[in-house]
Every structure is written in structure tokens, then in C-alpha cells.
Amino acid sequence: MRYLFCLLLACLCNTTLAADQLPVRFLLTFDDGPDTGTTGSTPLIVKQLADNPVTPGIKAIFFVQTAHPIRGGSEAGKAQMRASCASGHRLAVHSGLAAGHVPHTHLSADELEMSLISGQQDIAAQCGEAAKLVRPPDWEYSPATQAVYRKLGLGMLLTDVNARDGKIYGWHMSLRRRSHMNAELTQAKTAIEAQKLSGVDGVIPVVVTFHDTNDYTAAHMTEYLQILVEEAGKVGLPLASPPFYTDGKAAEQAAIQRSKQVVYSRQSWP
């Protein structure tokens, strides 16, 4: 009898939480690009974000390596940064160093500051506006790097859902991506029910991270969009309409709001 009473109470509480819960809107982010090599992964992703059966016209935030010779440091890379901005996506800093993917914690405060200013200038040169966000390579940050981000007016954005498609981790071709997304979205649901993720403009922005340097991700972007929506349904995560951001500035504003608290459904990095 006591067990039944507890079960009933749990059901009632869950119903109340679900009724209060804001719907989720996926905020897509891509790290490490631009990729304009033989596979041209970034343009392939941009094309699918624009034209797909789930939400046409999705806008994302690309955390770019602005000076690496095969990324934003090349003429083709610069052209892709311009093209991404012209398509309504927002660019943000991942690395402003020619050496590329160096953890910010490995740099002195001065080196980090100079590299980020350089990254902001590189983005402004192609997009006409300074970047407002930063994502530290390998998710490595510290109170010292955060002080530099704050000084430059850059919000640090981490992630709620990680596709784990960075080649560095050996997940180049993941056959388990559906079950992995399900597990990540279950974590997001738990965090939302515990009221850990704040709402912005009537939705809860759930930050999702991919790597636009991964040609498997690029070849399967549309499928990933479908997987996100389908698995959200399976775990009982209510989605907003549309379920993805279709306005780049709104996505960036939501990211800035989320960056003000270092609270994400993902508790460990990557």
C-alpha cells in the first residue's frame, strides 16, 4: 500500500514537472573548422542545415580555428568563413593561433589574450562583426583562462550533448550514434527536470556539439538531425517548434545567456 502511494506521488510530481517544463530547442555548434579540404565538410554541412526535411534553414555557431594553415588561415578557409556568415551562421573563436588546436591552459595569460584578439579580428575581417563566444579546445579551461575570456567580453560555451565525433577521439565513424544520442538526451532531460538549465525566450536551448572537420558527420548531417528529433521523442523531451534555431542572432543570444552560468547537462568533458 505504501509502495502504491509513493508510486502515485511520483507520477503526480512527474506530471507537474512536465507541465511546467519549457520545450527544448537544439542549438547546434561545430568545432575545429572550417574544413575546405578534399571532402569540403563545412560546405556540405552548411548545405544540409539549409535544406533538410526536419527544419529547413537551421542556423548554427561555428567555433573556428582562424589562423591554422589548413583551416581559417588558408584563402579557401577565409572564403568559407565568409560564406558561413553570409548564410546566416555565427562564427566564434576556438583558436586564433597558427598552431591551431592548442589548449588555452597551455598558454600564458598574455599569449591567450593575444591569440583570442587575433581570432576575433580574423572573424571580424570575414564577417564584419567581432565574435562574442569562445569554446576552449579539448574543453580545457581554468579560472585564469576564464578571466581572459571575461576581459575580452567572450562568453565561454561548453555543451550539453556531445556527438563525440572528433577524430582525435577515434569516433570517426560511429555506428552507435543513435544509442549515444539517446544517452546524452536522457542526461539533458534529467538536468532540465532538476531545473539546472535555464530557459531563454520561452525555450530551453540545448547545446549540441559536432566537428565540421569530420567527413562522416558531414556526410550524415541530415541523419543526425533526424536522430536528435527522434531520440528526443523517445526519451520524452518536449521539443519547440521549430526544434532547431533558424535565426543565427537568436542562437548566438541564447548561447550568450547559457554561457553566463557554467552549468550544462554534460558534467564531464569531452
Ligand SMILES: [Zn+2]
Ligand atoms: Zn576542438
